[in-house]
Amino acid sequence: MKNINKVDVKEFLTKESCLYDYSKSLCIYNVSQSDFEKLKEKLINDFDNDIEIICNLEDGEVKAYSKDLIYAKSYTIEGSHFLDRKHYTFTDLVDLMGILRSENGCPWDRVQTNDSIKSNVIEEAYELVEAIEKNDKESMIEEAGDVLLQTVFHSKIAKDKGLFSLTDVINALCTKLITRHTHVFGETKTKNSNEAISSWEKAKSIEKSQKTVGDKLDSVPKTFGSVMRAHKVQKIVRKTGFDFDDAKSAKQKIFEELDEIEKSKSRENLEWEAGDVLFAAVNYIRMLGVDPEIALNNCTSRFIERFKHIEKKALENNVELKHKNMDILEKYYQDSKRFENQVE
Structure with missing residues (x-):
């Protein structure tokens, strides 16, 4: 059979199905009796009754849907175009975006730029957060997909402009995960999550050439929401010891800043002092252990x-x-x- 990929059943059982390319046939081999039920369950979860699977028996081939599989030492999932399937892969997603951005694709998708859809990244991220807070599984699936779409979309736009590709994005991400987890992939040892975070931040500082606290503060995006940015800055500075002794002291600072507002003589000064009040409030809430x-x-x-x-x-x-x-x-x-x- 042409255009067929082969994968050992042990590997197939441990990997996400969406990482395989089902535009080509896939043969799952070395299936033992003990693997069969696990494989069947995975195929039911991943494909339902969407496609027929070939059971490669010693005396011939038998086609069956996932729930009706019979034991065989190997199975073949026949390759098909994504429009002929209801279950898709990461490759399908990339191909879909390529089609949408092509001359025969979608007029709207084709004319978008990284700048024109940058706000979509923020919107989709917040919608995912809302779904998480509601513990809404279906919404989490949908919104996580929308966040993933933004990465693929921006990467495709950049590739079309000759800037970078999705491959560059994945390479950079994997490199970051490896080099910053020195306590996993290096010689650094950590005993708990706090030490792991400390190890990550140390590796990040080296990578970003952040030699001072000021360097770290400058790296906090100005595009963050105001509350988020204030909170992030305060958490960085806290580690230097420049912080209130306790929440009570932070609370007192709010009243001091409120007094300053009442003394304001101009609109500009009022805005200045109002910012101080809000910053003080974020500080107090942070010290209570609450994310403002x-x-x-x-x-x-x-x-x-x-x-x-x-x-x-x-x-x-x-x-x-x-x-x-x-x-x-x-x-x-x-x-x-x-x-x-x-x-x-």
Whole structure:
């Protein structure tokens, strides 16, 4: 059989199926009786009834879907075009992007640039985070795919411009994972996760030629959200010992900065002091062991749900959403909070 790849069953059982190229036939060999049930289960999970599999018996071949497989020492998955399948591989994803960017592909995909879709990376990452927080498996699968798409899309655009390719991206990533895990692939030894993080950061500093704390601070992306950037900077500086003694001291700093706001004489000065208040608040929350980015995001989500309750009650009772009805609207708001507590 032409264009056939062969893989030992032990390797096939340990690798993700999406790493194989099913545009070519794949022969899984050296299957023992003890491997059979594991192989069958994997094929059912990966392919369901999407494709027929050839059971290579001693007296001939028998085709069967995954759930109906009979034991054989080897099996062949016949190669097929991705449009003829419902289960896909990483190769299919790359090929799909190539088609979408081609002359006969999608007009929108074809004209995109790294700059035009850069905000999509942030949007998709946040949508994945939301799915994780909701513990929504189906949404996590979808959003993780969208994040992966951004990497493939940006790499294809860059390749078309002669800048770099997906191969360059994967090579750089694997190199980073190897060189920064010196406690796994090198001679450095670590006893726990804290030591592992310390080892990673030391390797990163060497790689990035970060000789000072200032170098590390300069490497924090300005494109981070303001809360995230402040939190990251504070965590870096904390390791030098330049930090509050405790959360109580950090809390006091908030009040000091609030006093400074009241003394502001100009719009420019007010913005300056307002920033100090927010930075101090992030510091305090950090010292409580809470991630301020997550805390604020969750708070915003709660506020949205509470306001939707206000709007619903106002419509039911013919109350206008105006400041003159603030006493009534505040009651609706407090009711929504009590309902939250009952649910919890």
